[in-house]
Amino acid sequence: MPDSRPLSRPYIPANRRRILCVFPRYIPSIGTFQHAYSLVPGVRAFMPPQGILTIAAYLPKEWEVRFVDENISPASAADYRWADVVMASGMHVQRRGIQQINDRAHQAGKLSVLGGPSVSGCPEYYPDFDILHVGELGDATDELIRHIDGQCERPTQQMRFTTQQRLPLTEFPSPVSPLRSLRSYLLASIQFSSGCPYTCEFCDIPELYGRNPRLKSPAQILKELDAILERQPQGAVYFVDDNFIGNRKAAMELLPHLIEWQQKHGYPLEFACEATLNIAAIPKLLELMREACFYTVFCGIETPEPAALRSIAKSHNLAKPILESVKILNSYGIEVVSGIIMGLDTDTEDTDGRILEFIQQSQIPMLTINLLEALPHTPLWRRLEKEGRIVADQERASNVDFLLPYERVLGMWYRCMREAYAPESLYQRFAYNAENTFKNRLAVPVTAARLSARNIYVALQILTRLIFRVGLLSDYRKTFWKMAIPAFKKGDIESLIHVGLVSHHLIQFARECLQGEQGAAFYSEKLASAAKLAESAVPSA
Ligand code: SF4
Numbered sequence: 001m002p003d004s005r006p007l008s009r010p011y012i013p014a015n016r017r018r019i020l021c022v023f024p025r026y027i028p029s030i031g032t033f034q035h036a037y038s039l040v041p042g043v044r045a046f047m048p049p050q051g052i053l054t055i056a057a058y059l060p061k062e063w064e065v066r067f068v069d070e071n072i073s074p075a076s077a078a079d080y081r082w083a084d085v086v087m088a089s090g091m092h093v094q095r096r097g098i099q100q101i102n103d104r105a106h107q108a109g110k111l112s113v114l115g116g117p118s119v120s121g122c123p124e125y126y127p128d129f130d131i132l133h134v135g136e137l138g139d140a141t142d143e144l145i146r147h148i149d150g151q152c153e154r155p156t157q158q159m160r161f162t163t164q165q166r167l168p169l170t171e172f173p174s175p176v177s178p179l180r181s182l183r184s185y186l187l188a189s190i191q192f193s194s195g196c197p198y199t200c201e202f203c204d205i206p207e208l209y210g211r212n213p214r215l216k217s218p219a220q221i222l223k224e225l226d227a228i229l230e231r232q233p234q235g236a237v238y239f240v241d242d243n244f245i246g247n248r249k250a251a252m253e254l255l256p257h258l259i260e261w262q263q264k265h266g267y268p269l270e271f272a273c274e275a276t277l278n279i280a281a282i283p284k285l286l287e288l289m290r291e292a293c294f295y296t297v298f299c300g301i302e303t304p305e306p307a308a309l310r311s312i313a314k315s316h317n318l319a320k321p322i323l324e325s326v327k328i329l330n331s332y333g334i335e336v337v338s339g340i341i342m343g344l345d346t347d348t349e350d351t352d353g354r355i356l357e358f359i360q361q362s363q364i365p366m367l368t369i370n371l372l373e374a375l376p377h378t379p380l381w382r383r384l385e386k387e388g389r390i391v392a393d394q395e396r397a398s399n400v401d402f403l404l405p406y407e408r409v410l411g412m413w414y415r416c417m418r419e420a421y422a423p424e425s426l427y428q429r430f431a432y433n434a435e436n437t438f439k440n441r442l443a444v445p446v447t448a449a450r451l452s453a454r455n456i457y458v459a460l461q462i463l464t465r466l467i468f469r470v471g472l473l474s475d476y477r478k479t480f481w482k483m484a485i486p487a488f489k490k491g492d493i494e495s496l497i498h499v500g501l502v503s504h505h506l507i508q509f510a511r512e513c514l515q516g517e518q519g520a521a522f523y524s525e526k527l528a529s530a531a532k533l534a535e536s537a538v539p540s541a
Contacts, residue, residue, distance in 0.1 A: 011060050011142075011145065012060070012062070013060045013062050013063065013145075013149040014149055014150075015149055015150075016062065016063065016064075017063045017064070017084045017085060017148060017149065017152060018063070018064045018066070018082055018083050018084045018085070019056075019059055019063055019064070019065045019066070019083065019084070019085050019087060019148075020066050020068065020075065020079050020080065020082065020083035020085070020086045020087065020110075021052050021053075021055065021056045021065060021066070021067045021068070021087045021088075021089075021178075022068050022070060022075050022079075022086060022087070022088050022101045023049045023052050023067075023068070023069045023070060023071070023088070023089060023090065024070050024088065024090045024094040024096075024097025024098050024100070024101055025070045025071050025074075025094065025097045026046070026071060026093065026094060027093055027094075028509070028512075029093070029368075030368050030369075030505075030506065030509050030510075031368050032046040033046060033186055033501075033502070033505045034046075034505070034509075035504055035505035035508040035509060036186060036501045036502070036504060036505040037186060038465070039462055039465045039466060039469065039500075039501055039504065040186060040234055040235075040458065040461070040462055040501070041457075041458060041461045041462075042183045042184060042234070043183070043184060043185065043186050043234060044071070044072045044073075044184045045069055045071035045072045045184055045185055045186070046071065046185065046186055046187065047185050047186065047187040047188065047189040047238055047240075048069070048175070048176075048179060048182065048185055048188065048189050049069065049089065049189075050175050050189055050190075050191050050240055051089050051115070051116050051117070051175075052067070052087070052088075052089040052115075052116065053067065053175035053176070053178050053179065054137060054172055054173065054175040055087065055089070055115060055137065055141065056175075056178040057173035057174060057175055057177045057178055058137060058141060058172075058173050059145065060145065060149075065178060066079060066082065066083070067178045067179070069184075070097065072184050075101070075104070077108070080104055080105060080107075080108035080110060081108060083105075083108075083110055084110065084111070084148075084152045085110065085111045085112075085113060085148055085152050086101065086102075086104075086105035086108075086110050086111070086112050086113070087112075087113045087114075087115065088101040088102070088112070088113070088114050088115075088116075088129075089114070089115050089116030089117075090116050090117075090118050091116070091117050091118050092117075092118045092121070092122070092125075092375065094118065095118060095125060098114065098118065098119075098126070099126075099128070102114070102126070102128050102129050103128075106128075106154075109154075110154075111130050111131070111148070111152045111153065111154050112128075112129045112130045112131070112154075113129065113130065113131040113132075113133060113144065113148075114126055114129040114131070114132055114133065115132075115133030115134075115141075116133075117208060119132050119133070119134060120134050120135050120136075120208055121204050121208055121375065121376050121377050122376045122377070123160065127158065129158065130154050130155055130158065130159065131144065131147075131155070131158070131159045131160070131161065132158065132159070132160045132161070133161050133163075134160060134161070134162040134163065135162055135163030135164075135166070136163055136166045136167070136194070136209065137163070137166065137167045137172065138163035138164070138165050138166040138167045139163055139164055139165040140161035140162050140163040140164075141161075141163070141167070143161045144161050147159075147161075166210075166214070168214060169191075169193070169194060169214045169215055169216045169220075170215070170216060170217050170220065172216060172220070174220070174223060174224050174227055175191075175224075176224055176227040176228055176231065177227065179231055180231070181231050181232060182228065182231040182232060182233040182234065183231075183232055183234060185233070185234065186234060186235060187233070187234070187235055187236050187237065187238045187272075188228045188231075188233035188234075188235075188236070188237045188238070188269075189237070189238050189239075189240050190221065190224050190225070190228065190237055190238070190239055190240070191216070191239070191240050191241060192215060192216055192221055192239055192241050192244070192250075192251075192254060193213040193214065193215045193216070193241045193242075193243075193244070193246055193247060193250065194209045194210070194213065194214050194241070194242065195209040195210040195211060195212060195213040195214055195242060195246060196209070196211065196213065196242045196243040196246045197211050197212070197213065197243075197246055198211075198243070198276065198313070198314070198316055199211070199313055199379065200300070200302075200312055200313050200314045201311075201312040201313045201314075201378065201379045201380045201383070202312060202341070202372065202373075202374070202375065202378055202380045203375075203378060204375045204376070204377050204378050205242045205243075207377045207378065208377070209242065213241075213242075213243070213246035213247045213250070215247060215250050218253065218254050218257040221254060221257070221258075222257060222261050225237070225258075225261055225269070228269075229265065229268055229269070232454065233269065234458065235270075236269065236270045236271060236272050236295065236296070237269050237270075237271055237272070238271075238272045238273070239271065239272065239273035239274070240274075241273060241274065242274065243274060243275055243276055244273040244274060244275040244279075244297075245275045245276060245278075245279050245282070245285065248282065248285065251285060252284070252285055252288065255285070255288035255289060255291075255292050256288065258271070258292040259288065259291045259292045262292060262293055265449055266445070266447030266448060266449035266450060267293060267444040267445065267447060267449065267450060268447075268449035268450060269293070270293045270294075270295045271289075271292060271293055271294045271295065272294065272295060272296040272297070272298070273294060273296075273297055273298070274297070274298040274299075274300075275297050275298075275299060276299065276300070276316055276317065277299045277300075277301060277316070277317045277319070277322065277325050278316050278317070278319035278320075278325075279297065279299075279329070280319065280320055280324070280325035280326075280328040280329055281319045281320055281325075283328075286328070286329070286332040286334070287332065289332065289334065290332040290333050290334070290440070290441065290442055291442055293441070293442060293444065294334060295333065295334065295335060295441065296334065296335045296336075296337055297329060297334050297335075297336060297337070298336075298337040298338075298339065299317075299325075299329075299336055299337070299338055299339070300314070300317075300338075300339040301317060301322060301338040301339060301340065302314055302317070302339055302340060302341045302344075303340065303341060303344060303346075303355075304322055304354060304355065304357075304358035305346060305354065306318055307346060308344050308346035308347075311344070311345065311346050312341075312344065312380075313379070322358075322362070323358075323361055323362055326362045326363075326364060330433070330436055330437040330440070331440055332440060333437060333438065333439075333440040333441030333442065334437070335365065335433055335437055335438070336362070336364050337364070337365075337366045337367070337368070338362070338364050338366075338367045338368075339367070339368050339370070340355060340367050340368065340369045340370070340416075341370060341371070341372050342355070342369065342370070342371055342372065342409060342412060342413050342416070343371045343372035343398060343400060343402045343404075343409045343413075344372055345402075345403050347402070347403070347404055347409065347412075348404075349404075349408070351412055352411075352412035352413075352415045352416050355369075355412075355416050356415075356416060356419055356420065359416075359420050359429075360425075363429045363432040363433065363436075364429065365426060365429040365430045365433060365499075365502070365503075365506075366502060366506060367420060369413060369416050369417060369420065371397055371398040371400075371409065371410070371413055372398060372400050372402070373398050373399060373400065374390055374399055374400050384400060384401070388401075389401035397410060414513075414514065417510045417513050417514060418510070418514055420510070421506050421507055421509075421510030421511075423476035423479045423480075423503070423507055424476075424479055426503050426506060426507065427476075427479045427480070427482065427483050427499070427503060430483065430499045430502075430503065431483060434483075434487070434492070434495050434499070438492075438495050459493060459497060462497050462500075462501065463493070463496070463497065466480075466496075466497070466500040466501070466504070467484075469504070470500060470503075470504055471484065474504075476507065480500065480503075483496070483499055483500075484496055484500070487499075
């Protein structure tokens, strides 16, 4: 009978164990910026994975823990030989990589354990792992540690530990501690809260992490920021919270601490987060975010159509007219990044035109434009399953049987990617933001922390690479220089680097999509043929 009592802390294990924690590769996506990596010295991956690093930090101190992020380099045969237990984690999109980790663990004769969002949402995807850890860090984790301490032979039947009692976030260990350096990552990451009060039809967050956001304390966040700073991050720190304003009061209470931390350390970092668009209706919060140097907010705008937003239970985006909300965020120096979903039941023959019009009006430079995908354990999945509209065809770019013909939806997506990420159009939207958004940011003092030798070296390296790859070799070099020359004249190197890096990735990624090398849905794995199919279906622009 498994023992589900919480571990007494500090837990003193009876046995020594070697735990190999492996995080699988992502498939390339528009939001992971892989085309920017080669422009930044040392960078090989997007950001550190919070979940598996938190688990690694939670394991007994007496155990040896080795962490391998396969986005940086794959785990070696020696890593597997070294380990007693192999732990993996990941999202649905990493399913293939997760399975490969299990295969390698078993080839080496090691016990395999899987936790994280994908297995928590869909344990039935993973019949081959020895142990499944379902749910967040909590009583199941304690049970798992006790089990591994007792024995680490492979069981004859799969075992499943399911969290009933989540560990309060105030008791979470710092996920930064297993890392020696952050220099291989484009961004650092931090988590303040978990869960979201809303119930958007397509989203699995409320069912996986709850509707009542749970929170770390400001003191924990500051300690993690200190640790991030010590490990030399390359750029911004991304708050990976599902919704930074899921608990508005808590966000409001945290921000003065962030401002004070920035002042004390000479504004060494800038921040980014994800939040619902109704953040635009909270001016006091936005003012504090400006003072804390939040430069980017990802908002799941999803669609510019009010009726469509209501139909997917996302009417909280309509607290104010959408374009007005975007402008309000811009007025606090915040660049909006927007999620867009195509293939909704409310889409019509001219949805692509209306999305492109919205992109032009809002002047949002970066949008993650994806096809609707039904995730297990969402209201959308249940509705479509009842309607017989879940399609299990691996050749398709989405598992949803759209109301419009599949080829038509794909054709509209193709057109949006092609036009939104045409270099002229993208650079023009960035130019708008340079004029109307970036200038509204807090005028931060020139401090030793910002002008460190390391920062200057990194900036010079990026500039050199940008000038060579984009300014000399790319077929849109004229467009680049139209932005770069005025930025050089103004001495606005920060904007130049930001626009150059992000645009390079978006343009390259969109081109790969159009050539059929990347996919139309973030969640789907089998996508390479999708855009090719779309190409034959797209009407001329
Ligand atoms: S607001 Fe965002 S995180 Fe919350 S349910 Fe909707 S899509 Fe999910």
